[in-house]
Amino acid sequence: MTRIEGYNFAYLDEQTKRMIRRALLKAVAIPGHQIPFGSREMPLPYGWGTGGIQVTAAVLGQQDVLKVIDQGADDTTNAVSIRRFFARTAGVRTTTHTSEATIIQTRHRIPEHPLTENQIIVYQVPQPEPLSKLESSRVETTRMHGLAEYGLMHVKLYEDITRYGHVAISYDYPVMVAGRYLMAPSPIPAFDNPKMHQMPALQLFGAGREKRLYAVPPYTDVRSLDFDDHPFRATRAPHACGLCAATDSYLDEIVTDDRGGRMFVCSDTDHCETRRARGHVGAQALAAE
Amino acid sequence: MPDETLLSARGLSLRFGAIPALIDVDADLWPGEVLAIAGESGSGKSTLLNVLSGRLTPDDGVVWYRDTQAKLQDVHAMPQPALRALHRSDWGFVQQNPRENLRMGVSAGGNVGERLMAQGSRHYGRIRDQAADWLTQVEIDVARIDDLPRTFSGGMLQRLQIARTLVTHPRLVFMDEPTGGLDVSVQARLLDLIRGLVRRLDIAVVLVTHDLAVARLLAHRIMVMQRGRVVESGLTDQVLDDPQHAYTQLLVSSVLQA
Numbered sequence: 001m002t003r004i005e006g007y008n009f010a011y012l013d014e015q016t017k018r019m020i021r022r023a024l025l026k027a028v029a030i031p032g033h034q035i036p037f038g039s040r041e042m043p044l045p046y047g048w049g050t051g052g053i054q055v056t057a058a059v060l061g062q063q064d065v066l067k068v069i070d071q072g073a074d075d076t077t078n079a080v081s082i083r084r085f086f087a088r089t090a091g092v093r094t095t096t097h098t099s100e101a102t103i104i105q106t107r108h109r110i111p112e113h114p115l116t117e118n119q120i121i122v123y124q125v126p127q128p129e130p131l132s133k134l135e136s137s138r139v140e141t142t143r144m145h146g147l148a149e150y151g152l153m154h155v156k157l158y159e160d161i162t163r164y165g166h167v168a169i170s171y172d173y174p175v176m177v178a179g180r181y182l183m184a185p186s187p188i189p190a191f192d193n194p195k196m197h198q199m200p201a202l203q204l205f206g207a208g209r210e211k212r213l214y215a216v217p218p219y220t221d222v223r224s225l226d227f228d229d230h231p232f233r234a235t236r237a238p239h240a241c242g243l244c245a246a247t248d249s250y251l252d253e254i255v256t257d258d259r260g261g262r263m264f265v266c267s268d269t270d271h272c273e274t275r276r277a278r279g280h281v282g283a284q285a286l287a288a289e
Numbered sequence: 290m291p292d293e294t295l296l297s298a299r300g301l302s303l304r305f306g307a308i309p310a311l312i313d314v315d316a317d318l319w320p321g322e323v324l325a326i327a328g329e330s331g332s333g334k335s336t337l338l339n340v341l342s343g344r345l346t347p348d349d350g351v352v353w354y355r356d357t358q359a360k361l362q363d364v365h366a367m368p369q370p371a372l373r374a375l376h377r378s379d380w381g382f383v384q385q386n387p388r389e390n391l392r393m394g395v396s397a398g399g400n401v402g403e404r405l406m407a408q409g410s411r412h413y414g415r416i417r418d419q420a421a422d423w424l425t426q427v428e429i430d431v432a433r434i435d436d437l438p439r440t441f442s443g444g445m446l447q448r449l450q451i452a453r454t455l456v457t458h459p460r461l462v463f464m465d466e467p468t469g470g471l472d473v474s475v476q477a478r479l480l481d482l483i484r485g486l487v488r489r490l491d492i493a494v495v496l497v498t499h500d501l502a503v504a505r506l507l508a509h510r511i512m513v514m515q516r517g518r519v520v521e522s523g524l525t526d527q528v529l530d531d532p533q534h535a536y537t538q539l540l541v542s543s544v545l546q547a
Contacts, residue, residue, distance in 0.1 A: 149373070151377075151404075151407025154406040154411070155403050155406060158413065162396055162435050163396075226411075228412045
């Protein structure tokens with residue numbers, strides 16, 4: 001696809017990109033710490049990835065290969081729109097293959113395929129403040145971060161174990177970054193949390209409406225909060241993928257008819273397609289075609 | 290009595306605009322001692338409590354606290370993190386209204402365990418055991434450990450607040466009218482509980498009260514305040530049995546004899 005005229009490379013003007021890059025440098029220097037930035041109006045609504053799209057625009061180069069996923073899928077509206085947006089405003093190559101991409105913008109998932117040092121993953125973040133549900137005052141949460149007072153978060157975990165027997169946070173499960181800052185990993189499933197730990201790729205987080213950026217540099221410790229006697233456990237639906245028979249990937253449940261029919265399939269479409277191309281066949285693969 | 294004070298205040302003064310809330314107040318507290326600050330409303334009792342605990346900064350004067358390493362700390366010169374850490378561990382604060390201190394949406398066990406978790410306790414079972422132990426100590430049925438405080442009566446809430454405060458074994462607890470707003474029989478039981486706990490755990494207490502009966506029951510020493518000044522201080526029994534200052538005499542004589 002060729003670039004459309006009248007826009008700067010990757011839509012944002014260079015001064016805005018510099019401002020975002022400065023904030024990103026600061027974010028990388030203080031892993032997990034939220035950095036305020038002058039979030040711009042973008043041609044999509046808040047909640048659709050205005051933060052992520054600005055971070056991507058600021059780090060995108062002409063040689064980059066971009067992949068955009070939404071809930072793990074390359075073919076949903078949000079993913080298709082943002083991928084096309086950058087194809088048209090930057091003229092960069094796009095892909096759906098995790099291993100080919102140099103920048104991956106994501107909403108709600110980390111790809112199953114392990115990321116490398118040559119890749120950057122950009123998360124779209126609705127609420128950057130992990131303590132927001134427990135303490136509504138920004139002033140107070142800033143102070144809590146400053147003094148590393150995170151006892152309140154453990155009170156929440158204590159309450160969950162008391163009420164449900166386990167920590168009942170299935171997504172946006174809070175993590176400690178480099179032993180210092182409590183961080184919201186964005187609404188990825190808790191299943192993906194372990195992938196953030198010591199990840200070789202640079203992880204950038206952008207919250208457009210809340211005007212905050214943060215980052216996890218490569219090979220940084222990211223620990224999910226837990227208790228010694230109730231260790232963190234990544235959970236997934238106890239099934240094999242109906243299409244590719246994978247038993248180690250994160251699954252979506254899909255309703256297939258109005259008679260109670262349903263199937264579980266990989267939420268990471270690229271992972272599923274790659275496996276099927278290699279000859280893995282799930283129990284419902286034939287019926288699905 | 291050891292000769293080293295736990296908390297010492299010298300020359301505390303504070304004005305709220307034109308109103309002098311504290312005028313040149315001195316105070317000393319020894320380890321394990323209960324000091325009552327008595328006086329009518331508006332006399333500066335609560336202001337003094339807030340200044341002593343570092344929650345309010347005085348215009349003038351200094352508050353020294355001897356920490357666990359026997360080092361003297363100027364409470365108002367301490368960095369914010371150190372003061373907050375002190376309030377979480379070595380000190381406690383019991384409010385008149387327990388709802389200000391408790392988290393009403395968190396179970397009784399979670400409320401008691403919060404200070405432990407804030408100090409870095411990361412073992413659910415042990416936190417729960419300690420919470421259960423403290424509920425027993427404040428005479429709350431352990432079966433209620435998972436209940437929300439909003440299902441508790443006023444007296445239970447106050448006892449829960451005390452459990453939540455004492456769970457970290459503080460050396461010094463500030464209490465602001467801990468029995469205020471409770472009916473008389475509940476008050477008596479609570480006073481009995483506080484007296485037992487304080488004596489057994491050897492906690493020093495600064496107690497603000499307008500109720501001289503509470504002061505007589507709990508306090509070793511008493512300071513009587515009027516319009517921001519300490520008008521009389523001494524051993525509780527001595528001051529209450531033989532008040533010297535006209536204002537103290539008035540206070541003592543206005544208590545209804547049952």
